[in-house]
Amino acid sequence: MEEPTRMLGEPVSETENNATLAVSLPGKAVCEDAVEDVQLVTCQVCFDTVLSQDAMTRICRETCHGIMCGACMSSYLNVCTESAPHGVLSRLKCPICVRPLNMHRLITRASTSNDATSICDHATLFRERVEASCEMLCPECHRTTNILYTPPSPDGAIDNKIDSNDWPKSVLACRRPDLVPDIVAACIRYCNHDLTADALLAYLARALDDEDIEFVQNLLGHMFDPERRVGLFLATMKRDSFKHTPCCDAEVCFVCKREGHHPGQPCATYLPEIEDMAQCSQCDLMLVKGDGCSSITCFCGHEFDWDVEVAQYRLKVCTVQALSPRHRPAFVAIATYLRHQAFRRKYAVLVIAQLPMFVLHKRLADLAPVLFYPPWSTSFRTGLQACMARRRVIRQTIAHRASFQQLVVHHVGVRVQQIRLERLTSAVAQPHSIWRTLFKALVVRSVTRRRFRKVLLDISMVVEQRQMKQERAIFMQTLAAAARLRRHSRLHQAPWMAKVKAALSSWATTQQHCALHKRQYGAAIMAQVPQAVAGRQLRRIDLVMLAQKNSPSPWWGQTMATAVRRAIAKRREAQVAGKMLDGVGVAQGVWQQCVGPSSNQTMSAA
Structure with missing residues (x-):
């Protein structure tokens, strides 16, 4: 059986154990070999x-x-x-x-x-x-x-x-x-x-x-x-x-x-005198920065701050210049002064500050040989024991005072109040006791005073609230009046006020004319309605046209014509209803004549 082949560049999937993989060269195909764990x-x-x-x-x-x-x-x-x-x-x-x-x-x-x-x-x-x-x-x-x-x-x-x-x-x-x-x-x-x-x-x-x-x-x-x-x-x-x-x-x-x-001379003596130059502290490479931030990474991988290294380099150069023969006397004088100041500070801290303690120790050392031999040893021991006893008593007294202050004095006031309250309660609780009546009167008086004081406070608060309400009402009325005056002044000062006044006067004139026409022509026209109903249709049409013609405005003419039509219609309905009632009466009379009086009830029911 011919073995399968794959060309270079064909995708190869991940295989399991005992899988086969095609190994290819550029432009060639190679048969697969058994490869494990690929x-x-x-x-x-x-x-x-x-x-x-x-x-x-x-x-x-x-x-x-x-x-x-x-x-x-x-x-x-x-x-x-x-x-x-x-x-x-x-x-x-x-x-x-x-x-x-x-x-x-x-x-x-x-x-x-x-x-x-x-x-x-x-x-x-x-x-x-x-x-x-x-x-x-x-x-x-x-x-x-x-x-x-x-x-x-x-x-x-x-x-x-x-x-x-x-x-x-x-x-x-x-x-x-x-x-x-x-x-x-x-x-x-x-x-x-x-x-x-x-x-x-x-x-x-x-x-x-x-x-x-x-x-x-x-x-x-x-x-x-x-x-x-x-x-x-x-x-x-x-x-x-x-x-x-x-x-x-x-x-x-x-x-x-x-x-x-x-x-005897450091290498810093021969450093180049350049202002903006730094030297790497790890590889001693001289660096010059053109632009960028101050965080520098040297070729050796050492990271440093540019400003700090420049300052250190300048310090090296200045130190070398200060150590030169020209500036050496001044440098020696400054160094001597600084050493003297440092020595004085150390002397003040380490020597002068310890002098009192040193004097005390010196006195004790001088007294020790004398005090430990009689008769000084006996009297000194006695005086020392008395002094220690006094100090012990003073310390105990101070401790007792502190405990007494904490345990007794602190609770004296509370205990006094409790005793007073107990005595007052026992005196008041006795029946038929004058203290009971006096205590009750005192309590009532105290309660009354408190209530009266509260009422006085409430009265002042109520008065203040009323004054505030009145002032607020007056302020709101004044504000509303001011607003109306402002609107009125703006209305009279507006440029369209003349047109509004002309329109209002025209409308008032029209209303007066309509009212006059209604009084003069309305009654006459409505009086002719029965004649128009009784007359012919032409008469009714003439009456409507007359109402429209004599009206002061088209709107009023339409209104009068509508009123005339409604009046004529109502008149005709009334005439028809009257004729029907007359016919019913005639029919009832004929029925009585033909049938007789006994059928009046049936007729009435019908």
């Missing part, structure tokens, strides 16, 4: 799916969650190498969690990747740029020489060796066996960027005394990470900066990069 992971930079053995995980430490493929790590190292200045202590950081990264751990994690060769090449270039900060220029032949120790191989490095048994014997030879675990732990912390170079050197100086320089030199030869090696080397150079070039054996100061040695 896992795919996603690169957090390019988001491509790669095999777990080709990816780099736990990049900077065991708690790192970063996952990168070999190609992305190689590109990252290339960018770090190109951006790192030559000869400047630069720190390599994890591209995912941005924490310091040990190069030995990076090389170890990249050993299983397909791009391990490219990663190692870029790491070597980065190492060369960082280790260039340990170069020294010969002042005679002008040849640059790197005085840093040769780095070890990844297998012989101690960067990841926690157990002291894995360390080379040459590094831990002739050391105190009890301090070996602590020294190894401190070195591992330094390799993992958890400890600074100055802190490590201080610990080694305390632990090893005079053997710390030799131990550091051996340690530099077995440390793989370039940034850690160079940082520790520069820290040791600050303590012993006078070196000789290996080519011409010329004297050079490694810190200030000047020809010759200057024992």
Whole structure:
């Protein structure tokens, strides 16, 4: 049976145990082979799916969650190498969690990747740029020489060796066996960027005394990470900066990069005189800032405040200038005055303030030999015992007074009130007692006074409320009158007031004319309604037209015409009803004549 094949670029799904995976090359198809426990992971930079053995995980430490493929790590190292200045202590950081990264751990994690060769090449270039900060220029032949120790191989490095048994014997030879675990732990912390170079050197100086320089030199030869090696080397150079070039054996100061040695003079004496310049306290690199904020991160990874470092650098320069022969007398005079002031302050605090106590102790020391021999010893002991007894009595009296004040005096007033109340109650409660009548009269008088006082207070409050109500009513009336006057004045002053007055006068004239017409023509027209009803239809139409014609306005004409029509209709209804009643009477008479009187009841019922 022919085995299935897959082309490169075809999506591969995650498989279970005993799964098969197609391994392809660009432009070719390869038959599948049996592969067990294959896992795919996603690169957090390019988001491509790669095999777990080709990816780099736990990049900077065991708690790192970063996952990168070999190609992305190689590109990252290339960018770090190109951006790192030559000869400047630069720190390599994890591209995912941005924490310091040990190069030995990076090389170890990249050993299983397909791009391990490219990663190692870029790491070597980065190492060369960082280790260039340990170069020294010969002042005679002008040849640059790197005085840093040769780095070890990844297998012989101690960067990841926690157990002291894995360390080379040459590094831990002739050391105190009890301090070996602590020294190894401190070195591992330094390799993992958890400890600074100055802190490590201080610990080694305390632990090893005079053997710390030799131990550091051996340690530099077995440390793989370039940034850690160079940082520790520069820290040791600050303590012993006078070196000789290996080519011409010329004297050079490694810190200030000047020809010759200057024992007794600090390197700050030869600092350049620039106002806005700072010096990194870790790698001694001189920095000049163009713009930006005051938070600065050096190439070595050390973070500091720009203003603080500039002030410290200026202080160094000023100190050097003050120590120059020109300003030395003034500086010595100021220093002498400050020392004298400091001495006077210490003398006042430590000596003068203790004089009274010293005099007392001196007197007691002088009296002690005399007082402890008779007869002074007996009289002194007796007087001392009497004094102590008096003091004891005074203390007991003070304590008793305090307890008496707290337990007795504090409750005297309450107890007196209780006794008075009990006596008054017993005297009042006796039957036929004059105290009972007097007490009742006193209580009634007191209650009456309280009620009267309350009534007086209520009267004043009621009077005030009434006054407030009256004042409020007067104020509201005044306010309403003022509002009416204001509206009236605005109405008379309005520009449309003339038109309103003309319209009102026209309406009043029309109303008067209508009333006059109603009195003159209304009665005459309504009197002709019976004749119109009795007459012909033409007469009724003439009457309506007459009412409309003689009206003073169209509205009044319509009203009169409607009234005439209604009157004519009512008149006609009345005539029809009268005729019907006349017909009923005639029919009843005929019925009586034909049937007789006996049928009157039936007729009436019908």
